[in-house]
Amino acid sequence: MSLITLAPIPVDSAGDERLTALPVAIIGAGPIGLAAAAHLSQRGIPFTVYERGRDAGAAIRQWGHTRLFSPWQHLVDDAAARLLSGAGWTPPRAERAPFGRELVDEYLEPLAAHPAIAPSLRTGVAVLAVTREGMDRTRTRGRSRAPFVLRLRLPDGTVVDETARAVIDASGTWGQANPLGSGGLDPLGWSEVADRVLPALPDVRGADRARLSGRRVTVVGAGHSAANTLIALAALTSDEPGTRVSWLIRNASANRISSAGDELEGRGALGTRVQRLVAEGRIQVVDRFEILGAERAGDGMRLLGLRGDEAAAHETDLVVAATGFRPDLGILRELRLELDDIVEAPRRLAPLIDPNVHSCGTVSPHGYRELAHPESGFFIVGMKSYGRAPTFLLKTGYEQVRSVVAWLAGDAAAASRVELVLPATGVCSTSEGCCGDSPTDSCAPASVPASQETSCCR
Numbered sequence: 001m002s003l004i005t006l007a008p009i010p011v012d013s014a015g016d017e018r019l020t021a022l023p024v025a026i027i028g029a030g031p032i033g034l035a036a037a038a039h040l041s042q043r044g045i046p047f048t049v050y051e052r053g054r055d056a057g058a059a060i061r062q063w064g065h066t067r068l069f070s071p072w073q074h075l076v077d078d079a080a081a082r083l084l085s086g087a088g089w090t091p092p093r094a095e096r097a098p099f100g101r102e103l104v105d106e107y108l109e110p111l112a113a114h115p116a117i118a119p120s121l122r123t124g125v126a127v128l129a130v131t132r133e134g135m136d137r138t139r140t141r142g143r144s145r146a147p148f149v150l151r152l153r154l155p156d157g158t159v160v161d162e163t164a165r166a167v168i169d170a171s172g173t174w175g176q177a178n179p180l181g182s183g184g185l186d187p188l189g190w191s192e193v194a195d196r197v198l199p200a201l202p203d204v205r206g207a208d209r210a211r212l213s214g215r216r217v218t219v220v221g222a223g224h225s226a227a228n229t230l231i232a233l234a235a236l237t238s239d240e241p242g243t244r245v246s247w248l249i250r251n252a253s254a255n256r257i258s259s260a261g262d263e264l265e266g267r268g269a270l271g272t273r274v275q276r277l278v279a280e281g282r283i284q285v286v287d288r289f290e291i292l293g294a295e296r297a298g299d300g301m302r303l304l305g306l307r308g309d310e311a312a313a314h315e316t317d318l319v320v321a322a323t324g325f326r327p328d329l330g331i332l333r334e335l336r337l338e339l340d341d342i343v344e345a346p347r348r349l350a351p352l353i354d355p356n357v358h359s360c361g362t363v364s365p366h367g368y369r370e371l372a373h374p375e376s377g378f379f380i381v382g383m384k385s386y387g388r389a390p391t392f393l394l395k396t397g398y399e400q401v402r403s404v405v406a407w408l409a410g411d412a413a414a415a416s417r418v419e420l421v422l423p424a425t426g427v428c429s430t431s432e433g434c435c436g437d438s439p440t441d442s443c444a445p446a447s448v449p450a451s452q453e454t455s456c457c458r
Contacts, residue, residue, distance in 0.1 A: 018147070023048045023120070024408060025150055025164035027127050029056040031103070032382035032397040033170035034111050035077035039405035041116040042079050048164070050152065051123045052171075056112035057104035058123075059174040063201045064101030066228070070394065071097045077398040080111050087114055124155035130167055130378075131334035144376040166377035166408055168401065169332070173325035173383050180220055180291050180321055182250060182305070188293035193301040193319075200225045200322045204232035212318065213240035216300065220291070221322030222249040223390065227274045229320050234282045246316060247278070248286045248303070286314055327384045336374040344387030346371050346380065353389040363391055365420040367403025379404045395420060 029051035073094040129151040147163040181187040202208040293304040300317040340350030349370040382397040399420040406414035
């Protein structure tokens with residue numbers, strides 16, 4: 001393992017005045033990115049938030065019909081709450097679990113509009129790449145004192161470069177779905193059938209209802225977002241005759257969605273509900289299926305692969321790809337990162353979040369030390385910091401940015417202090433992203449109406 005220098009870069013450094021005068025760049029205006037902004041504001045450190053979407057929380061809007069597992073008491077960052085309370089904000093009822101759209105409407109939008117954050121938030125701006133000024137990843141001399149450069153595409157299409165003293169990448173993993181192919185690649189023939197594949201967490205009872213009604217629909221994936229969609233589709237079969245639901249998984253069973261002893265009540269019952277629907281014949285299970293290819297078949301499509309050691313095929317009209325998410329590391333190509341070879345998380349963090357060992361609630365609190373890279377002043381936080389591991393909770397991300405911002409401010413004591421207590425949870429699926437901007441660990445509390453039976457791990 002290479003040596004990582006952890007000396008802080010205090011905002012009042014007597015070193016390079018140009019560097020210390022620059023803002024901290026935050027990539028992403030989701031819950032974790034805005035929490036980082038709140039902490040930086042609290043410490044008087046200038047920052048700029050770059051959000052690809054039109055508004056803060058744009059990724060969450062795409063699954064806004066989904067109810068979160070965690071109640072409000074686990075969804076609000078402390079520094080953000082202090083900012084909002086000072087502006088007259090009334091916190092939502094602590095024990096209630098909101099829908100994604102409510103998380104945006106009642107928390108993220110007011111936070112983004114707060115005078116301490118709004119002037120520094122730029123929406124519709126895509127970060128195309130991050131590097132060091134005048135240095136690709138091979139140059140070393142003077143590297144830690146060179147500003148970061150972010151290459152941006154502005155809303156009008158113009159491409160520009162802007163500088164920063166440090167970078168916090170909170171861009172999440174939403175929109176970076178794992179391919180359907182069992183080998184981690186798109187199946188052969190993918191281009192022929194891509195228009196028949198829906199992303200994870202479609203709005204089955206709302207915007208996507210017409211497209212799904214009366215069709216053969218196959219959900220691919222063995223995690224909580226798959227189960228969440230299956231529950232909604234099973235309800236649709238009662239309302240829309242001719243709708244047929246299949247569940248295609250690689251393993252012999254999908255028992256990982258069972259979460260006995262989970263303190264997040266809604267998620268704990270998910271496995272039981274799905275298995276009941278299977279037993280009732282409302283969901284057909286296609287197990288041990290390794291997808292290798294796909295082709296058109298009339299108005300639908302045919303998945304080709306292996307079932308055990310034998311060639312197999314599965315015909316359907318539409319596929320929901322609930323296969324989890326992975327980080328987009330392409331924009332970071334010119335930075336010196338130290339990532340785990342398997343889960344693509346920071347190397348010191350990876351053992352703490354190994355999905356074969358840990359659930360969302362058993363991940364140890366961690367901060368700047370575990371998130372550090374050889375590129376001094378650069379941090380990946382939030383769901384993206386977990387790489388392909390599905391064990392992320394928002395409160396974990398809030399603790400990450402609290403520690404990272406304290407380190408950037410030169411407050412070593414606060415940066416090293418642990419300030420996090422998590423609810424005990426069952427094991428998350430190893431094929432799914434769990435939370436953050438990629439909501440996949442999901443099921444609804446029993447009190448949720450049937451028309452709204454969707455939920456997410458947070």
